[in-house]
Amino acid sequence: MTRPDPTTLLLARAFPEAPELAATQRLDRFLQHYWRQRWLLLPGALADDPDLPDLLDGDELAGLACEEDADARIVFTKGQHFHQETGPFDPQRFAALGDADWTLLVNGVDLALPGFEPLLRLLRFVPDWRLDDVMVSFAAPGGSVGPHFDHYDVFLIQAQGRRRWELGDRCDGPRYDRTSDEGLDLVSNFDPAHVVHCEPGDVLYVPPGLVHHGIAETPCLTLSLGLRAPSTSDLLAAWTHACMEPSGELPLELDPPLPADPGTLAPETIELARRALRDALLRNLDDADPTRFTHWLGCALTQPGRDAGPELPEPMAAEALAARLAAGALLERSPGARLLRHDDGQIRSLFVGGQAFPTDGASDRALGQLVDGSVIGSGELDTAADYALAAELYNAGWLYLVDPGEEGA
Ligand code: SIN
Ligand code: CO
Numbered sequence: 001m002t003r004p005d006p007t008t009l010l011l012a013r014a015f016p017e018a019p020e021l022a023a024t025q026r027l028d029r030f031l032q033h034y035w036r037q038r039w040l041l042l043p044g045a046l047a048d049d050p051d052l053p054d055l056l057d058g059d060e061l062a063g064l065a066c067e068e069d070a071d072a073r074i075v076f077t078k079g080q081h082f083h084q085e086t087g088p089f090d091p092q093r094f095a096a097l098g099d100a101d102w103t104l105l106v107n108g109v110d111l112a113l114p115g116f117e118p119l120l121r122l123l124r125f126v127p128d129w130r131l132d133d134v135m136v137s138f139a140a141p142g143g144s145v146g147p148h149f150d151h152y153d154v155f156l157i158q159a160q161g162r163r164r165w166e167l168g169d170r171c172d173g174p175r176y177d178r179t180s181d182e183g184l185d186l187v188s189n190f191d192p193a194h195v196v197h198c199e200p201g202d203v204l205y206v207p208p209g210l211v212h213h214g215i216a217e218t219p220c221l222t223l224s225l226g227l228r229a230p231s232t233s234d235l236l237a238a239w240t241h242a243c244m245e246p247s248g249e250l251p252l253e254l255d256p257p258l259p260a261d262p263g264t265l266a267p268e269t270i271e272l273a274r275r276a277l278r279d280a281l282l283r284n285l286d287d288a289d290p291t292r293f294t295h296w297l298g299c300a301l302t303q304p305g306r307d308a309g310p311e312l313p314e315p316m317a318a319e320a321l322a323a324r325l326a327a328g329a330l331l332e333r334s335p336g337a338r339l340l341r342h343d344d345g346q347i348r349s350l351f352v353g354g355q356a357f358p359t360d361g362a363s364d365r366a367l368g369q370l371v372d373g374s375v376i377g378s379g380e381l382d383t384a385a386d387y388a389l390a391a392e393l394y395n396a397g398w399l400y401l402v403d404p405g406e407e408g409a
Contacts (some may be wrong), residue, residue: 105137116335122225132152139161162216198222321394
């Protein structure tokens with residue numbers, strides 16, 4: 001399998017002690033020894049990225065935090081104590097924050113501002129459905145969100161300023177006590193095993209469950225690229241829900257033969273319930289039609305994360321879309337769009353935003369470009385079915401049109 005180039009870029013300066021490693025060996029080493037196990041500093045990974053310094057600044061972030069639908073919070077540090085206020089905020093709030101000991105965090109910044117797609121594409125060594133969102137923090141010196149661990153893999157990109165990171169060892173979160181004061185889920189008595197400093201262009205990988213604590217040493221802007229994955233219980237609950245018959249089921253037979261004491265939960269009832277549920281769970285999984293299960297999983301994994309989904313455009317027919325593309329317009333994927341394709345040799349499916357789109361007659365080239373390419377022009381679409389599929393995705397808001405000369409919006 002050929003590895004996508006962007007990946008090799010992210011890891012290009014990893015393992016400075018082993019400069020002889022080829023790009024694929026770097027990736028293999030990362031996946032084998034660090035991925036989901038240990039933190040890794042990628043020094044200067046994005047130091048040459050011309051767009052990173054200008055992506056956004058603290059003022060723009062504050063502007064986003066004032067928008068009505070902002071998922072934003074400000075965390076204040078006072079010694080060993082932390083408390084937070086949740087947004088959206090009044091613009092006046094920022095004038096009163098002072099010069100130290102606070103952090104503004106905004107989730108889903110990639111959905112609100114353009115320009116984050118190239119960063120997200122650096123992570124294509126994991127499946128696209130794992131991309132969650134870009135959270136951005138701006139911190140005054142001393143600002144921190146407290147020692148904690150996340151349930152996600154996260155790549156922390158230092159965009160501006162300098163941040164000190166205190167890190168635990170090998171996914172050690174569960175061994176600490178948790179404190180959940182003021183809605184913050186922190187660990188107490190954190191004794192860091194490692195300390196690193198991040199400067200602009202450095203990237204720090206932190207696996208799920210590893211305790212980390214980032215303290216701004218100067219005003220600093222940090223981007224968190226989160227990689228979501230459902231827990232077993234999330235997925236099991238969703239599949240069980242999908243298998244439920246809405247009606248027509250008879251009540252479970254849970255009565256012991258002779259209820260000795262009607263006010264007691266009888267051991268027989270407990271055993272009957274356990275057996276009935278286990279049989280139902282196994283039946284729902286083992287007897288599931290493979291096509292139905294695949295369809296369900298493709299939809300489940302591409303569900304939009306934090307947002308309900310993209311804004312819907314004025315609907316456009318495939319012919320009108322073809323005319324726009326022929327005139328030089330390009331289609332781009334909307335921020336937050338996660339596309340997955342699947343081919344079992346008989347059925348080709350395309351899952352986008354929790355929905356399956358029909359691919360009958362669409363060319364492999366068009367499907368490949370929709371999923372892997374950065375833009376789609378008339379050169380990438382061949383058949384009428386390609387245009388019909390592109391129009392469906394456009395009408396569902398997962399693709400948008402950029403006219404010639406117009407910047408992506
Ligand atoms: C931050 O950006 O301040 C915190 C990010 C994190 O620790 O996950
Ligand atoms: Co974190």
